[in-house]
Amino acid sequence: MPLHMTKIAFGAKSWNDLAGWYKNRGEIALTTRNRPTRHAEMVGGSLYWILNHSLVARSEILSFTETADGRWNINLKPELIRVHQKSKRAHQGWRYLKDDDAPRDLAEGEEVGDVLPGKMAAKLERLGLI
Secondary structure, three states, rough: OOEEEEEEEOOOOOHHHHHHHHOOOOOOEEEEEOOOOOOHHHHOEEEEEOOEEEEEEEEEEEEEEEEEOEEEEEOOOOOOOEEEEEEEOOOOOOEOHHHHHHHEEEEEOOOOOOOOOHHHHHHHHOOOOO
């Protein structure tokens, strides 16, 4: 089972902002100071985006490459896949996410509407409504 990671969509105020990052892009590379210790387990996994305190989408992790200045690029497939919204507390940087804890992808034709605020989504999730 692949290992995934989560990252806040810093700067994105809405789903359209996040989706806009992917429009007409041939490649997506996020730069980080340190390569994840478990990077080999993450290739083939996904980076899950956190927007408004909820996991909302993912992109497949293709590879990790070192930059000229010693930082690391997390190379992503330039495809944003919506997932069932799942509440997730904000954090700095990235965090590991086990496959069992990852939300499932939306089925073809399935709609979720707008992204709910994280606190509201967490309460609804606890009540079993989402």
